[in-house]
Amino acid sequence: MVDDAPDSGLTEIYQRHRTEVLRFLVARTGNAAEAEDIVQELWIKTRSVPSGPVGNGRAYLFRMAQNLVLDRVRERKRREHRDKAWSDLETGAVPAAAEVADPGRNALEQMEDREEAARLMSAIATVPEGARRVFQLHKIDGLSHADVAARLNISRSAVEKHMAVAMKYLRRALMD
Amino acid sequence: MDRGVRLHIGTDMTDRIMDEALAWHSAQQSDDCDWDAFALWLEADPRHRDCYDDVALIDRAIEDHRPVLQSVLTPPAPVDMPRVRHRRAIWAMGGLAAALALVFGLSTFAPGRDAAVDYRTGPNESREIALADGSRIHLAAASHLHVAGERQDRLTIEGSAYFDIRHDPARSMVIQAGDQQVSDIGTRFDILTMGRAARIAVAQGVVTVSSPSLASAITLGQGRQLIVDPADGDAEVQTVQANDVGAWREGRLAWDNMPLPLVAADISRYAGRPVAVSPDIAGRRFSGVLVVGDGTALVGDVARLMDLKVADRGSGLLLTGARP
Structure with missing residues (x-):
């Protein structure tokens, strides 16, 4: 590879694992063309991100690839949600920002953000109480599984079971 | 649904x-x-x-969204927060703290007292009121609850409140909400009322509503709401998601096919300024869920979602149609 930028550790790791990351991305996305796009993005990322000490380069690279996939999935879902939301409106059209008092440049994004937060809250309210308590301590208050188990005096596997229940309810409430 | x-x-x-x-x-x-x-x-x-x-x-x-979720979901320490924000807050505090919250946070009646009591909240507060029989009423922002009657069975609500009322066949509690009278209560339900408009939504159990706008009293069951719209003089019953009933207690406002004047009334309580609706759009309906936050963004959100304009009239805000 012709390359006049100084080789960061990450670029080297990328070159070593490119083939298996690509294979993984095909499985991950189910789409060979998209996998190629993402592996390109990944290459650009490894070049532009100043690489600090990376404990396990391969795992780091796979996680980077995972995040890029997730960015795309999220964007796709948001677009679907947006299209659906607008078609649900009587007007059938995006209101022009100029017609709104105090529009703000990212007013629409901010609103979508608030909507997403509201949908999350609404979804969390559907989670049964026991699972919700575990979910809240772990995901919102940031306690580890072990700390949640100690706090509630339950086993770690009970924590995992509660988290699975919570996620099932959230998925049902959030994903159409 | x-x-x-x-x-x-x-x-x-x-x-x-x-x-x-x-x-x-x-x-x-x-x-x-x-x-x-x-x-x-x-x-x-x-x-x-x-x-x-x-x-x-x-x-x-x-x-x-962790910061937002944290601020809405995490209960404050009971001693710093004399008013219990919502019932869900109690479990996280543990038994002793919950007991403290009851001592500090709830206004409890002595049974048999006859004097009427008024409870009022400002734009950025809510409070929980416990009746002697264990019933609880969670009063939303900028609202007023009047409790009278020897058995605390004559209530009047202006604004918004969530009721969790013990069923007691020996008592006949009546809640006045605008022109509506809510009776036969033993349930959880939410009332929103402003002027002659009202929404009564039942999360659990059943209530009876009578009103001059209704030919006869109607029974409202779980997952149902009655909307009284003064613009067309109509009262209608719709389905409502039980989750959305009293959702304001978790920091979100959920409306389903609500007359715009009632939406405006609801948000003006949080905005701290009156929000009015111009007559040309008063017949429109709004469905959606918005996060309350500090209350100031709600008007703009509704305007954006419904393609409306917001005009500042000094004394308050006016929502008008975007196209004249």
Whole structure:
């Protein structure tokens, strides 16, 4: 590879694992063309991100690839949600920002953000109480599984079971 | 609503996939994750990928909104916060703290006292009121509850409140909400009223509503709401998601097919300024869920979603149609 930028550790790791990351991305996305796009993005990322000490380069690279996939999935879902939301409106059209008092440049994004937060809250309210308590301590208050188990005096596997229940309810409430 | 149906689609198969997706999701935080095995799992069944995507997306959304969720979901320390914000707050505090909250936070009547009592809240507060029989009323921002009667059975609400009322066949509690009288109560329900407009929504149990706008009293069951719209003089019964009843206690305002004047009334209580609706759009309806936050963004949100203009009239805000 012709390359006049100084080789960061990450670029080297990328070159070593490119083939298996690509294979993984095909499985991950189910789409060979998209996998190629993402592996390109990944290459650009490894070049532009100043690489600090990376404990396990391969795992780091796979996680980077995972995040890029997730960015795309999220964007796709948001677009679907947006299209659906607008078609649900009587007007059938995006209101022009100029017609709104105090529009703000990212007013629409901010609103979508608030909507997403509201949908999350609404979804969390559907989670049964026991699972919700575990979910809240772990995901919102940031306690580890072990700390949640100690706090509630339950086993770690009970924590995992509660988290699975919570996620099932959230998925049902959030994903159409 | 399809959301109700979705609650029943869980099967052992989807449970198994979810368990596996969660296991893979948490495995990836560690350096020795077996990525090849993960890829094989993804390829084994297209539902695996869908489920994994959902798990990862939900997790990221929670991460993104953690500060907001934390501020809404986490109960404040009971001594710093003399008013219990919502009942859900109690469990997280533990038994002793909850007892303290009851001592500090709830205004409790002595039984048999006859004097009427008024409770009022400002734009940025809410409070919980306990009646002697164990019933609770959670009064929303900028609202007024009047409690009278020897048995605390004559109530009047202006604004918004969530009621959790003990059923007692020996008592006949009546709540006046605008022109409406709510009786035969033993349930959880939410009342929103402003002037002659009202929404009465039942989360659990049943209530009877009578009103001059109704030919006869109607019985309102769980998952139903009555909307009284002074613009067309009509009262109508609709279905409502039980989750959305009293959602304001969790920091969100949920409206389903609500007359715009009633939406405006609801948000003006949070905005701290009167929000009015011009007559040309008073007949329109709004459905949606908005986060209360500090209350100031709500008007703009509604305007944007409904393609309306907001005019500042000094004394208050006026929503008008965007196109004259």
